Amino acid sequence: MCRYSVHSVILYCPSLERDISVLLAAMPRATVHISRRTEHGEDGCLQAHKEIVQESARLKDSSVWVVEDDCVFAQQFDLVKWQRDADWAQANGYDVMSGGSTRTYDQRHVRDGMVEVSAFHSSHCLVYFESGYEKMLNAVTPLDWSLGRDCGMRCVVVHPFVAVQRPAFSGIEQRHVDYIPLYAKHEAELGGLL
Numbered sequence: 377m378c379r380y381s382v383h384s385v386i387l388y389c390p391s392l393e394r395d396i397s398v399l400l401a402a403m404p405r406a407t408v409h410i411s412r413r414t415e416h417g418e419d420g421c422l423q424a425h426k427e428i429v430q431e432s433a434r435l436k437d438s439s440v441w442v443v444e445d446d447c448v449f450a451q452q453f454d455l456v457k458w459q460r461d462a463d464w465a466q467a468n469g470y471d472v473m474s475g476g477s478t479r480t481y482d483q484r485h486v487r488d489g490m491v492e493v494s495a496f497h498s499s500h501c502l503v504y505f506e507s508g509y510e511k512m513l514n515a516v517t518p519l520d521w522s523l524g525r526d527c528g529m530r531c532v533v534v535h536p537f538v539a540v541q542r543p544a545f546s547g548i549e550q551r552h553v554d555y556i557p558l559y560a561k562h563e564a565e566l567g568g569l570l
Contacts, residue, residue: 383440385440388445399443429513432504438506450540465503472531481495489535512527
C-alpha cells in the first residue's frame with residue numbers, strides 16, 4: 377500500500393448537504409475536512425485545499441489524497457491501481473496527480489494510463505505530493521488552473537479517468553450542474569494520445 381493511503385481526506389461542505397457515505401466506503405481511513413462557507417464558493421474550496429496541504433506538511437506526510445464531496449468514482453476505479461499510479465507519479469517528480477478533468481492543456485502521454493499536462497480544470501480527486509506543497513500554498517483561484525500554470529507544479533492526469541464531479545448543486549456556480557458529458561468527451565480526447 378502506498379504511503380499516502382494513511383492520509384486521505386474528503387473535503388466536505390456541510391451547507392450543501394451532500395451524502396459522502398459512498399466516498400467514505402471507498403476510501404479506507406479517510407478523514408473528513410469541514411470547509412467553511414465563504415461569499416464565493418471557490419474561495420472556500422481553495423482555502424480548504426490549502427488547509428489540508430498545510431496539515432500534511434506539518435505532519436510531514438509525503439502526500440495527501442483529497443476528494444471533494446461532489447466526487448464520484450468511475451466504475452474502473454481500483455484503489456490498488458490508484459495507489460500504484462500515485463507512487464509512480466511521485467517517484468517521477470510530479471507535484472500533483474488528478475483522477476479526471478474536463479479540460480487539460482499541453483497534453484503529453486508519459487506512460488500507459490498517465491498524461492502529463494500543464495494545467496487542468498474541474499478535478500475533484502487529487503493527490504498532492506510533498507514536492508508540490510509549497511507551490512500549492514501559493515495557488516490562487518481558480519485552483520486547478522493555477523496549480524500548473526501559475527504555481528509551476530508538474531501535473532499528471534490518470535487515463536482512463538477514475539473520478540468525476542457528480543451531478544449536483546454547485547456551491548461555486550450556485551446552480552445544479554452536470555459535467556459528466558464534459559468528462560466523457562475530454563477522456564475520449566485524451567485517449568487519442570495513447
